[in-house]
Amino acid sequence: MEGNRWKMLRAKLSPTFTTSKMKMMFPIMADVAAKLRDALLEMKGDQKVEIKDLLVRYTTDIIGTCAFGIECNSFKDPEADFILFGKKIFIESNIRKTINFFTFVFPDFMRSLGVRQLPKDVTDFFMKVIRETVSYREKEKVSRNDFLDLLIQLKNNGKLNTDNGHHNKETDSLPEYENSPNLTIEQVAGQSFVFFLAGFETSSSTLSFCLYELACNEDVQTKLRDEIESVLQKHNGELSYEAIAELKYMDMVLSETLRKYPSVPALNRICTMDYKIPQTNLLLEKNTQVIISIDGLHYDPQYYQDPHKFIPERFSDENRGKIPQFAYLPFGEGPRTCVG
Numbered sequence: 001m002e003g004n005r006w007k008m009l010r011a012k013l014s015p016t017f018t019t020s021k022m023k024m025m026f027p028i029m030a031d032v033a034a035k036l037r038d039a040l041l042e043m044k045g046d047q048k049v050e051i052k053d054l055l056v057r058y059t060t061d062i063i064g065t066c067a068f069g070i071e072c073n074s075f076k077d078p079e080a081d082f083i084l085f086g087k088k089i090f091i092e093s094n095i096r097k098t099i100n101f102f103t104f105v106f107p108d109f110m111r112s113l114g115v116r117q118l119p120k121d122v123t124d125f126f127m128k129v130i131r132e133t134v135s136y137r138e139k140e141k142v143s144r145n146d147f148l149d150l151l152i153q154l155k156n157n158g159k160l161n162t163d164n165g166h167h168n169k170e171t172d173s174l175p176e177y178e179n180s181p182n183l184t185i186e187q188v189a190g191q192s193f194v195f196f197l198a199g200f201e202t203s204s205s206t207l208s209f210c211l212y213e214l215a216c217n218e219d220v221q222t223k224l225r226d227e228i229e230s231v232l233q234k235h236n237g238e239l240s241y242e243a244i245a246e247l248k249y250m251d252m253v254l255s256e257t258l259r260k261y262p263s264v265p266a267l268n269r270i271c272t273m274d275y276k277i278p279q280t281n282l283l284l285e286k287n288t289q290v291i292i293s294i295d296g297l298h299y300d301p302q303y304y305q306d307p308h309k310f311i312p313e314r315f316s317d318e319n320r321g322k323i324p325q326f327a328y329l330p331f332g333e334g335p336r337t338c339v340g
């Protein structure tokens with residue numbers, strides 16, 4: 001999706017990802033985390049685990065419940081529809097294609113809201129799920145404090161309800177788009193679907209790589225475990241939004257994971273005007289497609305000494321500032337940066 005249509009939707013949807021909205025959804029996410037813990041506890045000591053598979057179930061359940069408002073139950077039922085249809089998009093159609101999908105094909109995919117380029121049974125499934133859920137919620141006046149509730153507000157009112165009746169700069173859409181049309185049910189379904197696709201594979205692969213690095217680097221693992229135990233102790237053993245925010249070393253470990261294994265290896269842009277790259281004779285003409293290699297930047301020894309080594313300390317308060325802003329791009333950059 002490009003131009004004004006993208007701008008309008010982005011302006012409407014960005015407020016659904018604010019800190020306060022994330023806090024609101026936190027208990028839903030914590031419930032799914034508890035199910036992951038239970039699934040792990042049920043395993044026997046010497047049982048082999050395909051961790052990527054388990055984490056796909058975890059992120060599918062999180063996004064299914066936050067974006068679609070549906071309990072996918074993937075831990076109890078590995079054959080659940082969401083898992084099967086998710087696999088159909090991502091696993092059966094080779095991983096390389098998936099990566100390319102996010103980088104080069106993403107704008108086209110967004111233009112059509114993704115749906116027409118995918119197998120019809122997959123799009124029919126997601127469309128049906130959203131139509132039924134929205135219709136049920138509207139009829140029964142059910143509210144779940146989740147992302148779908150926010151999309152329903154955008155469908156019915158064109159903007160989000162204000163918190164406690166007060167305007168809040170976090171929750172108001174940008175003023176120039178305040179009077180843009182409400183979302184249609186197709187746009188609600190399309191957006192939920194985009195979030196499902198953009199979210200579950202990126203997050204589960206990041207978590208898998210993180211666990212892999214923790215297994216390879218026991219010192220990092222011990223330090224991280226100590227941090228988690230001490231923060232949880234301070235919060236009476238309770239996992240909360242505030243407790244997570246205190247996990248500084250965890251943040252460093254995840255940042256380093258995203259450096260070594262960015263989910264999206266390259267960014268894709270199209271020049272909207274002629275642009276001369278400063279201090280060179282290079283002119284990028286309007287409509288030129290530009291591909292920025294995230295992998296290339298993240299492994300450039302000019303920015304990261306020993307780039308193949310897993311060193312979370314690169315992202316300590318002291319060191320983080322030494323990394324040039326555009327040499328670390330796991331979530332992209334600029335107005336199109338990852339919304340999730």
Ligand code: HEM
Pocket residue numbers: 010063194195196198199200202203206258262263264267268329330331332333334335336337338339340
């Ligand atoms: C580890 C997790 C994730 C990573 C590494 C990641 C990475 C990215 C990257 C690199 C982009 C392209 C940005 C650009 O072109 O500048 C992107 C876009 C996007 N991401 Fe993510 N993402 C993650 C999780 C999520 C989640 C959980 C969601 C939603 C629930 C999400 C929704 C989106 C959307 C909607 C876009 C398109 C934004 C636009 O074009 O305006 N992502 N993501």
